[in-house]
Amino acid sequence: MKLIFLGPPGAGKGTQAQRIQESHGLVQLSTGDMLRAAVAAGTEVGKKAEAIMARGDLVPDDVVVRIISERTEQADCKNGYILDGFPRNVAQAEALDGMLAARGEALDAVIELKVDDKILLSRIETRAAETAGGARADDNAEALKKRLGVYHEQTAPLIDYYGKKGILRSVDGMKSIDDVTAEIEAVLKL
Numbered sequence: 070m071k072l073i074f075l076g077p078p079g080a081g082k083g084t085q086a087q088r089i090q091e092s093h094g095l096v097q098l099s100t101g102d103m104l105r106a107a108v109a110a111g112t113e114v115g116k117k118a119e120a121i122m123a124r125g126d127l128v129p130d131d132v133v134v135r136i137i138s139e140r141t142e143q144a145d146c147k148n149g150y151i152l153d154g155f156p157r158n159v160a161q162a163e164a165l166d167g168m169l170a171a172r173g174e175a176l177d178a179v180i181e182l183k184v185d186d187k188i189l190l191s192r193i194e195t196r197a198a199e200t201a202g203g204a205r206a207d208d209n210a211e212a213l214k215k216r217l218g219v220y221h222e223q224t225a226p227l228i229d230y231y232g233k234k235g236i237l238r239s240v241d242g243m244k245s246i247d248d249v250t251a252e253i254e255a256v257l258k259l
């Protein structure tokens with residue numbers, strides 16, 4: 070099974086992807102995590118991405134498309150995967166379509182986690198406070214506003230993109246973590 074978890078920063082994509090990957094034997098592929106690992110390791114990609122990520126902008130499409138293309142070819146992805154944080158704009162979605170078509174594969178579903186902006190802001194502030202010291206470079210008010218703006222401008226159009234393909238499944242991301250997981254499980258059984 071190949072899934073995309075789509076939603077704004079702080080929507081709970083990572084938390085839910087973690088839970089679903091365990092129950093379905095899938096691999097969670099978070100481009101944010103992979104890019105942070107590249108920054109920490111000081112690779113060429115990391116050097117390119119560091120400042121861009123810190124201010125809340127998107128890393129160039131060719132960089133993340135290559136990362137996903139290479140990662141999904143590894144043996145542990147055979148049973149399927151959850152893309153978390155990718156694609157983030159229409160160009161990335163088209164590149165993903167091309168990659169899957171060339172492999173004779175297709176997406177099973179795109180799970181959209183719907184959360185209001187007001188709730189997102191308070192969730193991310195809490196996350197920043199809880200991880201103070203070890204906080205992510207982009208968990209501050211300014212970068213967060215930027216990330217939300219980038220989401221609405223560039224990523225939200227994907228809701229329509231996948232809606233038209235008939236594979237979009239929207240879930241209320243404002244319920245409890247367990248309830249959201251249950252709703253996703255229900256949607257995946259259909």
Ligand SMILES: Nc1ncnc2c1ncn2[C@@H]1O[C@H](COP(=O)(O)OP(=O)(O)O)[C@@H](O)[C@H]1O
Pocket residue numbers: 077078079100101102104121122123125126127128129130133153154155156157161207216
């Ligand atoms: N698919 C992507 N395309 C471009 N940049 C990305 C992509 N995924 C992650 N990034 C970069 O990594 C940052 C953090 O991403 P992520 O961990 O998914 O955070 P969140 O979902 O909380 O915004 C983004 O703001 C962006 O700079």
